[in-house]
Structure formats: structure tokens, C-alpha cells
Amino acid sequence: MASRIEDYALLSDLHTAALVGRDGSIDWLCFPRFDSPSVFTALLGTSDHGRWLIAPTHAEAAVERRAYMGRTFILETVWETPDGSARVTDFMPVKDRRASVVRRIEGLQGSVEFSERISVRPGYGKVLPWVRRMDAADGTEAIVAVAGPDALVLRGDELPVAVEHEHAGIFTVQAGQRVQQELSWYPSHRPVPAAIDIDFSLEQTADYWEDWAARYNQDGKYAAIVERSLLVLRALTHEDTGGIVAAPTTSLPEDFGGARNWDYRFCWLRDAALTLEAMLTHGFDDEAMKWRDWLLRAVAGDPEDLQIMYGLSGERDLAEGELSHLPGYEGALPVRIGNGAVGQYQADVVGEVLVALEKLRLAGGNEDHFSWPLQQAMLGFVEKHLTAKDHGIWEMRGDLLHFTHSRVMMWAAFDCGARAVRNHGLEGPVERWEKLRDQLKEEIMEHGFNKELNTFTQTYGGTTTDASLLVLPQVGFVPYSSPEMLGTVDALENELVDRHGLILRYQTASGLDGLEPGEYPFLACSFWLVEQYAHSGRHADAVALMDTLVGLANEVGLLSEEYDMEQGRMAGNFPQAFSHLALVRAADALHGTESLSLSTEAIDTNTMPIVILQG
Missing domain, CATH: 1.50.10.10 (Glycosyltransferase)
Structure with missing residues (x-):
């Protein structure tokens, strides 16, 4: 079941947008334009219609703080658990003209175990894509999903594994440790796009929004x-x-x-x-x-x-x-x-x-x-x-x-x-x-x-x-x-x-x-x-x-x-x-x-x- 409407935050790359719930789930995302068919549609259905969840596994985990970084649409969510705290940073790059969502998880104190579940469903949640694990041309490991004209690639650290019709995984971040992933859309007839420099892209995105708002x-x-x-x-x-x-x-x-x-x-x-x-x-x-x-x-x-x-x-x-x-x-x-x-x-x-x-x-x-x-x-x-x-x-x-x-x-x-x-x-x-x-x-x-x-x-x-x-x-x-x-x-x-x-x-x-x-x-x-x-x-x-x-x-x-x-x-x-x-x-x-x-x-x-x- 989707979250309450007010529990969502907006991500934007000036071409399309994503909605991220307080529970850590991206439940709505249309690629590559605002009016394109959605690839995550849990907002209007269930997790079977596509979503990307990253959240602590501990039953007592709670959001201690959630806010945009300054005058941007870079979302920072700080999770607290009995074992430690961690920050999840979500954003869509705005300067390098790629349709993607980046999620970074950083340990702040102690250790925090996270669960990740992702199911890509093009066509407003109706299409089950063909998914394969592969080594990309740049040497990075990637998960690629293809359905008709749409293709999406997930790459980064601690990639989840196939479990029935979704990908799932569990990873732990210690204080000072970082796990980050990027999900990118591209036309299925083209090669898999190269990985981005996430640090540089984050800085570029922050600079764009701050400069605009200034x-x-x-x-x-x-x-x-x-x-x-x-x-x-x-x-x-x-x-x-x-x-x-x-x-x-x-x-x-x-x-x-x-x-x-x-x-x-x-x-x-x-x-x-x-x-x-x-x-x-x-x-x-x-x-x-x-x-x-x-x-x-x-x-x-x-x-x-x-x-x-x-x-x-x-x-x-x-x-x-x-x-x-x-x-x-x-x-x-x-x-x-x-x-x-x-x-x-x-x-x-x-x-x-x-x-x-x-x-x-x-x-x-x-x-x-x-x-x-x-x-x-x-x-x-x-x-x-x-x-x-x-x-x-x-x-x-x-x-x-x-x-x-x-x-x-x-x-x-x-x-x-x-x-x-x-x-x-x-x-x-x-x-x-x-x-x-x-x-x-x-x-x-x-x-x-x-x-x-x-x-x-x-x-x-x-x-x-x-x-x-x-x-x-x-x-x-x-x-x-x-x-x-x-x-x-x-x-x-x-x-x-x-x-x-x-x-x-x-x-x-x-x-x-x-x-x-x-x-x-x-x-x-x-x-x-x-x-x-x-x-x-x-x-x-x-x-x-x-x-x-x-x-x-x-x-x-x-x-x-x-x-x-x-x-x-x-x-x-x-x-x-x-x-x-x-x-x-x-x-x-x-x-x-x-x-x-x-x-x-x-x-x-x-x-x-x-x-x-x-x-």
C-alpha cells in the first residue's frame, strides 16, 4: 500500500520527477519525461507495480530528520536505530542530461543494516521486463532491465540479487562507510550508458539549484x-x-x-x-x-x-x-x-x-x-x-x-x-x-x-x-x-x-x-x-x-x-x-x-x- 500523499518528497531533474516516501520507497517515477509511462507505479497500486525501497531492517528504525539540502531537491533522510544512525541522500542529476536517480547511504554512528528491494515495471506497472546481470563496458557490474523501447541499468555498491520477480538484498553500513547506487534509463536500442562520478554529479546538482535560488x-x-x-x-x-x-x-x-x-x-x-x-x-x-x-x-x-x-x-x-x-x-x-x-x-x-x-x-x-x-x-x-x-x-x-x-x-x-x-x-x-x-x-x-x-x-x-x-x-x-x-x-x-x-x-x-x-x-x-x-x-x-x-x-x-x-x-x-x-x-x-x-x-x-x- 502506498504512503499518505504528504509523506512523499519530490526529486526533479527538470525533465521528470520521482516521489520518495518517508519509508524510503520511490513509488512513482516516469522516464524520461514527466508524461512518460511510469517505471515505478506503487503509488497507484502495490509493490508489484514497481518501486525502489531502501530502508533499515530494524523494527524500531525511525526517521530522525528529513529535509532538502539547502535550496535544492537533494533529499537527505537520517535514520535512527538502536544500533546506530545513517543518512540516505536521494537526488536526480540535472547537469549531465541523463535520466537517472542516485541513492547514497552513509553510516553516521554505530552500524545500520539496510534492506533493498527494487522491481522495475515499465508501462505504468504492467510490463515485466527481461532482466540480466552483466559486466558493463566500463568494467562495472550492472543489472539491466529491458522492455520494448525502455531500458534501465542499476549499478553501484552492494547490488541486490534476483528473488522471484524483484531484486532484493541486505547490507550494513558502519560509521564512515558509504554505499551508493544509480538507476539510469536509456533507449533500449542504445548501449548501456557509462557510470557517472556520483560525487561530481552531486556537487553539480547542488550548485545548479543553489545558483538558481540565489x-x-x-x-x-x-x-x-x-x-x-x-x-x-x-x-x-x-x-x-x-x-x-x-x-x-x-x-x-x-x-x-x-x-x-x-x-x-x-x-x-x-x-x-x-x-x-x-x-x-x-x-x-x-x-x-x-x-x-x-x-x-x-x-x-x-x-x-x-x-x-x-x-x-x-x-x-x-x-x-x-x-x-x-x-x-x-x-x-x-x-x-x-x-x-x-x-x-x-x-x-x-x-x-x-x-x-x-x-x-x-x-x-x-x-x-x-x-x-x-x-x-x-x-x-x-x-x-x-x-x-x-x-x-x-x-x-x-x-x-x-x-x-x-x-x-x-x-x-x-x-x-x-x-x-x-x-x-x-x-x-x-x-x-x-x-x-x-x-x-x-x-x-x-x-x-x-x-x-x-x-x-x-x-x-x-x-x-x-x-x-x-x-x-x-x-x-x-x-x-x-x-x-x-x-x-x-x-x-x-x-x-x-x-x-x-x-x-x-x-x-x-x-x-x-x-x-x-x-x-x-x-x-x-x-x-x-x-x-x-x-x-x-x-x-x-x-x-x-x-x-x-x-x-x-x-x-x-x-x-x-x-x-x-x-x-x-x-x-x-x-x-x-x-x-x-x-x-x-x-x-x-x-x-x-x-x-x-x-x-x-x-x-x-x-x-x-x-x-x-x-
């Missing part, structure tokens, strides 16, 4: 978790293409035992746009431009072919299927690959993209012969579909509707287009865009705002709310402190905020999404609520909610999509880019409004807490 220099109460969130966004970004996956996993359930299980190993335009904003805000200009270029390449072509998501290189065919051989995480079925939402019309997406590109212009980013004409074409797409209903931001699989958030983002698209002409000197039919923008605002206020209830509504003519309404002031549709927005927040608190202060996306019992009801509070939306509180004079409420949310991150600073406060556990795909994006926004909002709050609140210096800054 550009972040913000201080404040949430500096450390913001830094880790920015690192997560980088770790989920493909180094070559610039595409960012929503999460490195598929089918981790939004409702334990339920059917809300989706494949998030793709690039949503919305996530890419928001990532561009986050990177711009924190000085990562080169990364922002690379994400812009990915966006423009992905959407290039006939605007009528615009999709809400793409593959890492801009692939369009992401057909959804089911893996019937897997039992699912804690029995949550079906296990899906691909994502059927790729064919949905979500009217908000162009607005998300154009808002991000407007912020890039404000930051000094120059338009070229490709980027501005493409944005004009996207505005033409919005105009052509001006009256069309859509599936909404939450990818409803029910009836098409006019979602208020979607209509507002269409307003934002025309607003950005008009400002590009008026403020930045670009060419375009500005009068027509301004007319459409103004017509949309009038329409939204008539049909998407319930005057009797004094709240914006989820859909035109509706009476219920949706957490996506918190985005309205973020794009300038109404001020954060406007009567309409404050009334909406009151309604959201009554309908969707739970007793812990976290907010649901919407009421799933309504049946709008075409699925059985049931999910947990959505962390990104809860961070949006922090932002709303911070900008509307509720600083204490913002800080209290932010502290609650930050406290939900696991010991290495990672967040999932949702959180079940009653059971105290994470839910949904993990780690979730959207959650970390919203955390960065919320922290920025608090940082930007803190001085205003301090100037308007009475401060008793005798009771002020002492805050120790980290990072």
Missing part, C-alpha cells in the same frame, strides 16, 4: 515557503521546452475512494500564464520569457484550434484513457492517463494568457513579430465566441453554461488588448475592443451579479457562489473593497468556507460538474481568500488563514491540490503547481499590504512576537 532575496515571515514554492515551479518545468506540468502525478484522488482522479502531467495555459506572473514578480525574467515563448508556440496556428492544455512540447493529442490493471490510490478508480478536458471550451483561458502578457509588457518585455499578432488572433477568437457557453475554470463535465468567472476573464482579455494599444503603442482595433469590454461589463453586472443577495454568482442567473469569483478583483474588474466584492465574500464564507477557514471550489452536490459529489477544500482558492482579506482591510484574518495554509505543507515544503482537515491529510495530485502559485501570490499580497495594516492598527510592542526569518 536570485530570490525577499525576506519576511513567509520568505522560506515562497522560495520553496518558486523552486517547485522550476522543478515542474521542462528544461528544454519551458512547459510546466500542473503536477508530476496522475489519479491521486480529490475524494478518497471516488472517481475524481485526473492526469495532471500536462501544461495548462492558465498555469503557465500564472507561473509567468510569479517569476516576473520575483526577478526571474529569463524564465518568464521562456514560459512566454512556450505559450506562444503552444497556441500557434488557427485560433479555432486553441486548447486549454498541451503536452510538454506543445502536443495536442492528450486523449483520456483508463489503466484497468491498477487498483488506484487507496482504491480510487479509475486510474486515468491523458485528460478529456483537453477538448473543452473554457472561455477564461485567453484572458489568463493576455493578463500575464500585459504584466510582461509592464515589466519591460518587448513584443515581437510573432507575439503581438498572435495575441490579436486570440482576441479575435474571444470575439467570435462572445456569446458561447463554456465548461468553466473547474472543467465541469456537465452542461455548458455562462460562468461569471469566464465572462470576467473575457472582459479582461479585451481590457488588456485595449491597454496594449493605448498604453504601449501597439496596433489594433482599440475602439472595438473597448466597446466589447464595456458591453461585457454591463452584461456581467446584469446577469452575473444578484442584486437581492448582493453577490456575484457562479453562473448567470444563479444564486450560488464559486471560489473563482475571488479572481474578479485580481484582474481589476472590481476593487477588492467594493460593496459588490465584500458582499460576494460574505456569501462565499456562508456557502463554501468550512469551520477551519478553508474554502471549497463550489458545491459539488449541485451536480453541475456531472460527477458524484464530494471533494475537499481547494488550497489555491484558500490562498486567493488570503489575498482578498489582505487587500480589503482584514489583515489579521489574512495572516491567520495564511498561517493555517502554510502549516499544511509537509516537512519538505510541498503542497497538494486539496486538503482534508478532518482526517488531517492531503488529497489530489502532488505537488500541485497551482497551489504553490497561489501561495506566492498570497504572500506577495500580505507583504504589499503589511505596512498599510501596521499604520492603521495599534501596536503593543511589549506583545509583538519575535519572528526568526529563514532561507
Whole structure:
């Protein structure tokens, strides 16, 4: 059985990712890309579906400490046993362009006996490979597994031996002793790759992450978790293409035992746009431009072919299927690959993209012969579909509707287009865009705002709310402190905020999404609520909610999509880019409004807490 979601740590080489449990088992790994079929799939099944376990054999062994080495994704786990202690260091090399995982075990005190069990299962745990032991060309002993196009080689010290359909072994490390191994993927038609210099690779990998993070220099109460969130966004970004996956996993359930299980190993335009904003805000200009270029390449072509998501290189065919051989995480079925939402019309997406590109212009980013004409074409797409209903931001699989958030983002698209002409000197039919923008605002206020209830509504003519309404002031549709927005927040608190202060996306019992009801509070939306509180004079409420949310991150600073406060556990795909994006926004909002709050609140210096800054 897989570990709880929050018990996993992320490893990344900027091409793919692995999840390592507190129990020492790598239960999820796709090679060579984030969206490739997994070779370790115990996360969605059992050990028979592939995993790599290295852990002490002693029944009283316990993890004394687990943390990333500085500002990296090099994971260090210190085990304590009655006989001694040892450190396991796990990482994926990032500089020598090889798809591999390295595991180093070092004795610290006394002696510690370790058990190792590894079963490689390509094809999402379905394929039993042909495995042989061999002497590699460089003279090292190796275990090679081959299945179709995939081959993996395990080499290093104390290699395990074949036991039925896995490899297993036991070894002991004394204080000062070291055992290390590397598992590498390579195309099966090529020769076995040479062994790496693990010491050099570790140093290179540490230097890369530290150098990248060194550009972040913000201080404040949430500096450390913001830094880790920015690192997560980088770790989920493909180094070559610039595409960012929503999460490195598929089918981790939004409702334990339920059917809300989706494949998030793709690039949503919305996530890419928001990532561009986050990177711009924190000085990562080169990364922002690379994400812009990915966006423009992905959407290039006939605007009528615009999709809400793409593959890492801009692939369009992401057909959804089911893996019937897997039992699912804690029995949550079906296990899906691909994502059927790729064919949905979500009217908000162009607005998300154009808002991000407007912020890039404000930051000094120059338009070229490709980027501005493409944005004009996207505005033409919005105009052509001006009256069309859509599936909404939450990818409803029910009836098409006019979602208020979607209509507002269409307003934002025309607003950005008009400002590009008026403020930045670009060419375009500005009068027509301004007319459409103004017509949309009038329409939204008539049909998407319930005057009797004094709240914006989820859909035109509706009476219920949706957490996506918190985005309205973020794009300038109404001020954060406007009567309409404050009334909406009151309604959201009554309908969707739970007793812990976290907010649901919407009421799933309504049946709008075409699925059985049931999910947990959505962390990104809860961070949006922090932002709303911070900008509307509720600083204490913002800080209290932010502290609650930050406290939900696991010991290495990672967040999932949702959180079940009653059971105290994470839910949904993990780690979730959207959650970390919203955390960065919320922290920025608090940082930007803190001085205003301090100037308007009475401060008793005798009771002020002492805050120790980290990072």
C-alpha cells in the first residue's frame, strides 16, 4: 500500500520527477519525461507495480530528520536505530542530461543494516521486463532491465540479487562507510550508458539549484515557503521546452475512494500564464520569457484550434484513457492517463494568457513579430465566441453554461488588448475592443451579479457562489473593497468556507460538474481568500488563514491540490503547481499590504512576537 500523499518528497531533474516516501520507497517515477509511462507505479497500486525501497531492517528504525539540502531537491533522510544512525541522500542529476536517480547511504554512528528491494515495471506497472546481470563496458557490474523501447541499468555498491520477480538484498553500513547506487534509463536500442562520478554529479546538482535560488532575496515571515514554492515551479518545468506540468502525478484522488482522479502531467495555459506572473514578480525574467515563448508556440496556428492544455512540447493529442490493471490510490478508480478536458471550451483561458502578457509588457518585455499578432488572433477568437457557453475554470463535465468567472476573464482579455494599444503603442482595433469590454461589463453586472443577495454568482442567473469569483478583483474588474466584492465574500464564507477557514471550489452536490459529489477544500482558492482579506482591510484574518495554509505543507515544503482537515491529510495530485502559485501570490499580497495594516492598527510592542526569518 502506498504512503499518505504528504509523506512523499519530490526529486526533479527538470525533465521528470520521482516521489520518495518517508519509508524510503520511490513509488512513482516516469522516464524520461514527466508524461512518460511510469517505471515505478506503487503509488497507484502495490509493490508489484514497481518501486525502489531502501530502508533499515530494524523494527524500531525511525526517521530522525528529513529535509532538502539547502535550496535544492537533494533529499537527505537520517535514520535512527538502536544500533546506530545513517543518512540516505536521494537526488536526480540535472547537469549531465541523463535520466537517472542516485541513492547514497552513509553510516553516521554505530552500524545500520539496510534492506533493498527494487522491481522495475515499465508501462505504468504492467510490463515485466527481461532482466540480466552483466559486466558493463566500463568494467562495472550492472543489472539491466529491458522492455520494448525502455531500458534501465542499476549499478553501484552492494547490488541486490534476483528473488522471484524483484531484486532484493541486505547490507550494513558502519560509521564512515558509504554505499551508493544509480538507476539510469536509456533507449533500449542504445548501449548501456557509462557510470557517472556520483560525487561530481552531486556537487553539480547542488550548485545548479543553489545558483538558481540565489536570485530570490525577499525576506519576511513567509520568505522560506515562497522560495520553496518558486523552486517547485522550476522543478515542474521542462528544461528544454519551458512547459510546466500542473503536477508530476496522475489519479491521486480529490475524494478518497471516488472517481475524481485526473492526469495532471500536462501544461495548462492558465498555469503557465500564472507561473509567468510569479517569476516576473520575483526577478526571474529569463524564465518568464521562456514560459512566454512556450505559450506562444503552444497556441500557434488557427485560433479555432486553441486548447486549454498541451503536452510538454506543445502536443495536442492528450486523449483520456483508463489503466484497468491498477487498483488506484487507496482504491480510487479509475486510474486515468491523458485528460478529456483537453477538448473543452473554457472561455477564461485567453484572458489568463493576455493578463500575464500585459504584466510582461509592464515589466519591460518587448513584443515581437510573432507575439503581438498572435495575441490579436486570440482576441479575435474571444470575439467570435462572445456569446458561447463554456465548461468553466473547474472543467465541469456537465452542461455548458455562462460562468461569471469566464465572462470576467473575457472582459479582461479585451481590457488588456485595449491597454496594449493605448498604453504601449501597439496596433489594433482599440475602439472595438473597448466597446466589447464595456458591453461585457454591463452584461456581467446584469446577469452575473444578484442584486437581492448582493453577490456575484457562479453562473448567470444563479444564486450560488464559486471560489473563482475571488479572481474578479485580481484582474481589476472590481476593487477588492467594493460593496459588490465584500458582499460576494460574505456569501462565499456562508456557502463554501468550512469551520477551519478553508474554502471549497463550489458545491459539488449541485451536480453541475456531472460527477458524484464530494471533494475537499481547494488550497489555491484558500490562498486567493488570503489575498482578498489582505487587500480589503482584514489583515489579521489574512495572516491567520495564511498561517493555517502554510502549516499544511509537509516537512519538505510541498503542497497538494486539496486538503482534508478532518482526517488531517492531503488529497489530489502532488505537488500541485497551482497551489504553490497561489501561495506566492498570497504572500506577495500580505507583504504589499503589511505596512498599510501596521499604520492603521495599534501596536503593543511589549506583545509583538519575535519572528526568526529563514532561507
